[in-house]
Amino acid sequence: MSTLTALARAQARAEGRAQPIATVRHLHLHARPFVFIPYAMAGEANAPLAALAGTGPDDPRLLVVAQPRNRDDRFAFAAELAGLLLPYVDSFTAVAEAVAVDRGRDVRYRYVDAPQLWVPNTGGVDFIRLFGRSTRFRTTEGEYAVPAGVPLLGRWLTFFAGSAEVPGSSLLLNAVQALSSHWATGQSSAEDAQLAALMAWLRPPPGRSVLEAAAAAEDPAVTPPAGPATDPSFDNHVLAPLLSVAEPDVAELSEVLRAQLLPTWRLMWQALDLLGTLPPGARVASRWDGDRDAFSAFAQHVAEGGPPQPRRDGAVAAAARLSRLEAAATRYAVQRAFDDPLVMAEHRLAGAAFAAEVTLAKADRIDDSGKRPVLRPRIMVVTSEPVRVEPGAALTSPARPGQKATVVSVTRLDGTKTEVLLELSGGMGRKLVAEPGSVPEVGERILLTTLSEAYRPGGAFPEPDQTPWTHGGPPAPAALPE
Amino acid sequence: MTPALDRLRGGAPAKRHNARTIAALTANPGCTRRAVLDAAGIDKPKLAQHIGFPGNFGQSRFALARGNGFEAMLKADDCALLLSVLRDALGLDTPEVSYDDLGEDADDTLRARHGRTRKLLAAAAGAALIDHPLLTLDVAGRQVFLEPDLIAFQVEGRLHVVEIKSFAIVDGQADSAKVSAAAVQAAVYVLALRRLLAELGHDPSLVSHDAVLVCPRDFSLQPTAVLVDVRKQLSTLTRQLKRLASVSDVAEALPQSVSFDLSLPPADLIASLRHVEARYAPECLSACELAVHCRHEAAGTTAALGRPVRDALGGVDTVEEALALAAGARTPTEEQVEAAALLQAAARLRAEVLGS
Numbered sequence: 001m002s003t004l005t006a007l008a009r010a011q012a013r014a015e016g017r018a019q020p021i022a023t024v025r026h027l028h029l030h031a032r033p034f035v036f037i038p039y040a041m042a043g044e045a046n047a048p049l050a051a052l053a054g055t056g057p058d059d060p061r062l063l064v065v066a067q068p069r070n071r072d073d074r075f076a077f078a079a080e081l082a083g084l085l086l087p088y089v090d091s092f093t094a095v096a097e098a099v100a101v102d103r104g105r106d107v108r109y110r111y112v113d114a115p116q117l118w119v120p121n122t123g124g125v126d127f128i129r130l131f132g133r134s135t136r137f138r139t140t141e142g143e144y145a146v147p148a149g150v151p152l153l154g155r156w157l158t159f160f161a162g163s164a165e166v167p168g169s170s171l172l173l174n175a176v177q178a179l180s181s182h183w184a185t186g187q188s189s190a191e192d193a194q195l196a197a198l199m200a201w202l203r204p205p206p207g208r209s210v211l212e213a214a215a216a217a218e219d220p221a222v223t224p225p226a227g228p229a230t231d232p233s234f235d236n237h238v239l240a241p242l243l244s245v246a247e248p249d250v251a252e253l254s255e256v257l258r259a260q261l262l263p264t265w266r267l268m269w270q271a272l273d274l275l276g277t278l279p280p281g282a283r284v285a286s287r288w289d290g291d292r293d294a295f296s297a298f299a300q301h302v303a304e305g306g307p308p309q310p311r312r313d314g315a316v317a318a319a320a321r322l323s324r325l326e327a328a329a330t331r332y333a334v335q336r337a338f339d340d341p342l343v344m345a346e347h348r349l350a351g352a353a354f355a356a357e358v359t360l361a362k363a364d365r366i367d368d369s370g371k372r373p374v375l376r377p378r379i380m381v382v383t384s385e386p387v388r389v390e391p392g393a394a395l396t397s398p399a400r401p402g403q404k405a406t407v408v409s410v411t412r413l414d415g416t417k418t419e420v421l422l423e424l425s426g427g428m429g430r431k432l433v434a435e436p437g438s439v440p441e442v443g444e445r446i447l448l449t450t451l452s453e454a455y456r457p458g459g460a461f462p463e464p465d466q467t468p469w470t471h472g473g474p475p476a477p478a479a480l481p482e
Numbered sequence: 483m484t485p486a487l488d489r490l491r492g493g494a495p496a497k498r499h500n501a502r503t504i505a506a507l508t509a510n511p512g513c514t515r516r517a518v519l520d521a522a523g524i525d526k527p528k529l530a531q532h533i534g535f536p537g538n539f540g541q542s543r544f545a546l547a548r549g550n551g552f553e554a555m556l557k558a559d560d561c562a563l564l565l566s567v568l569r570d571a572l573g574l575d576t577p578e579v580s581y582d583d584l585g586e587d588a589d590d591t592l593r594a595r596h597g598r599t600r601k602l603l604a605a606a607a608g609a610a611l612i613d614h615p616l617l618t619l620d621v622a623g624r625q626v627f628l629e630p631d632l633i634a635f636q637v638e639g640r641l642h643v644v645e646i647k648s649f650a651i652v653d654g655q656a657d658s659a660k661v662s663a664a665a666v667q668a669a670v671y672v673l674a675l676r677r678l679l680a681e682l683g684h685d686p687s688l689v690s691h692d693a694v695l696v697c698p699r700d701f702s703l704q705p706t707a708v709l710v711d712v713r714k715q716l717s718t719l720t721r722q723l724k725r726l727a728s729v730s731d732v733a734e735a736l737p738q739s740v741s742f743d744l745s746l747p748p749a750d751l752i753a754s755l756r757h758v759e760a761r762y763a764p765e766c767l768s769a770c771e772l773a774v775h776c777r778h779e780a781a782g783t784t785a786a787l788g789r790p791v792r793d794a795l796g797g798v799d800t801v802e803e804a805l806a807l808a809a810g811a812r813t814p815t816e817e818q819v820e821a822a823a824l825l826q827a828a829a830r831l832r833a834e835v836l837g838s
């Protein structure tokens with residue numbers, strides 16, 4: 001945890017209300033999200049019990065498993081969920097746009113919009129992953145046939161669960177994480193993990209203080225849990241008597257489960273509202289483009305009759321995936337900092353960025369020591385923040401992300417101030433005269449950082465057939481008998 | 483148990499430990515309060531309830547039922563199913579494996595069962611399964627009876643502890659929190675078994691540090707077995723038990739007025755608790771029945787916000803102090819100078835960006 005975020009928590013505690021740790025929203029917020037709140041049967045391996053699902057706050061659809069220990073009832077639940085989710089997903093495959101690839105030599109198509117799922121917490125993401133796993137290999141024929149739509153549901157759920165692992169992806173989001181990456185509460189992250197306790201700090205019910213609301217949020221008798229785990233005393237005193245008969249009364253079951261799930265349903269939409277009060281970060285749209293790419297590619301894979309995702313990735317696929325996730329994590333961290341001065345402040349505190357004032361600028365400086373003269377303006381900046389860069393280091397300013405500022409010299413002026421001489425390249429047009437505004441002017445305050453958005457190529461991985469068998473490749477050919 | 487610890491309980495009998503409660507001892511090893519209460523065998527859930535801070539440690543009937551059902555299935559017909567899983571996991575290849583069931587749980591037969599366990603262990607040469615064995619472990623000078631789900635013997639005479647759990651292993655992966663909880667419990671049995679073997683004059687290292695975890699596979703009730711290395715858990719456990727052994731000194735040093743006799747009024751009990759130092763952390767919420775009370779007591783400390791927050795605030799104790807240092811309204815002590823500078827820089831940055 002950064003000192004800035006920790007300080008925000010301390011301030012929240014002292015002031016009795018949540019404090020911002022972001023000035024913009026770092027995720028894409030869909031106009032028509034699919035909210036899903038699953039409840040699982042205690043003790044079973046991810047057996048569904050009930051769920052609320054839907055795309056509008058006033059239209060929650062309740063799904064209930066009549067007898068959670070009964071296989072057919074569980075798959076009926078899956079079929080019902082498929083009946084809601086698959087049409088939602090399909091609704092985004094109507095309109096595609098052409099995207100130039102390979103420097104304009106080719107085009108590919110992607111859908112202009114993509115689905116977005118919301119669950120309350122990471123447990124909800126795990127539920128989706130496991131439910132996807134338990135349904136995607138099922139067959140709709142033969143002795144163990146499941147209803148049509150169930151295996152396809154499993155593949156989509158698996159797709160969403162996989163995308164939730166990609167930092168910065170907005171295809172499947174969980175409210176707890178989304179909220180707590182934008183606001184700090186005055187309690188610990190263990191308490192924040194309960195959506196109701198988190199929302200108590202962000203939006204206490206009218207007439208209640210934050211601490212009163214947080215206390216009420218922790219009492220399962222007052223505030224049912226956001227799932228997938230149920231409240232044990234609800235299980236023992238309400239559910240168990242209802243399920244003790246061979247054919248439980250579905251109407252009654254539905255009623256008690258709806259009552260358990262509805263408070264979380266309301267909190268989910270409040271959470272979305274709250275996130276909507278923040279303006280989106282400048283780079284959120286480009287990450288959503290990436291999400292639309294991933295969605296389009298998977299939709300195409302499904303349409304072409306591709307196989308369901310394997311139980312586990314092979315060694316090469318796993319390594320490639322890990323490397324993609326790492327790259328995404330780095331990119332997301334940098335983009336968040338570039339989009340949000342409050343996130344960048346963390347890097348300033350850590351010495352990876354500093355704010356400075358331009359004191360000298362030579363915008364028309366030409367370097368003609370090479371074969372061809374090139375435009376290389378120099379600027380001098382002064383800062384009172386700690387500067388931990390050496391000559392030769394390449395810096396970037398979020399206001400001019402396409403421009404590189406190479407450190408020429410660093411001079412400590414006195415106890416508090418530092419002077420840094422920088423040479424600029426890029427982002428000034430193609431001529432030997434810089435485009436207006438492309439070179440910082442004297443008096444301008446700019447931010448400089450060692451973080452860079454520059455593309456870093458990932459590792460190269462061998463094709464499966466080039467992989468040694470120890471890493472999941474083909475077996476070595478058996479020696480021929482002499 | 484020493485008289486000083488016994489005294490703390492008033493007239494109540496000591497609460498019985500089991501592998502789960504012993505495993506829980508490792509959750510917050512730095513906490514003296516917990517060590518004293520556990521060593522004295524105080525009923526912490528009752529205590530918490532009585533002083534008005536009940537915890538939330540209920541268990542769903544459905545989970546219990548499934549656990550029992552799974553175990554019963556494995557153990558049916560002299561452990562036929564279990565044995566077939568263990569054969570694969572441990573590489574047992576003897577066709578004949580003896581099976582001894584030492585009988586069900588009953589307080590009055592504990593000693594007898596322990597005696598028979600000792601005898602069986604002393605004698606066992608071939609592959610064998612011992613069900614409902616009874617082991618003992620010294621916790622704070624008190625002998626605690628423990629019941630592993632089962633002990634399996636391997637042919638080479640190496641003993642393995644078998645833990646039956648009802649959480650699923652899906653595609654070779656399980657909930658890591660559940661696996662580590664199971665590993666700590668298995669470590670408790672491994673330790674008890676090693677001590678018993680040493681007492682019997684055998685080599686304690688005959689007990690493998692690889693415990694066998696038997697769980698349902700994927701989404702079925704089909705069992706699968708995996709080996710779990712519990713070496714790390716063993717050393718944590720040994721350390722904590724050693725610490726508990728010295729807890730009677732702490733108890734002796736407590737004023738005579740300190741008592742956790744549950745017949746006392748809540749205010750007295752709360753006052754008594756204050757005499758025994760706690761070390762609250764948010765992790766307590768899922769590990770110790772007293773957590774809600776300790777959290778209340780720790781309100782306003784940086785530790786209550788979580789270890790990472792406390793560390794990021796430079797280890798300053800209270801929220802108030804951290805904010806005062808950040809605002810420059812308080813002169814830092816010598817150790818706080820660095821933390822104070824960082825906090826001030828952080829406060830300046832937040833104010834600059836948020837325009838406040």
Ligand code: SF4
Binds near residue numbers: 513770
């Ligand atoms: S809840 Fe209290 S007694 Fe229990 S471990 Fe935490 S601080 Fe110690």
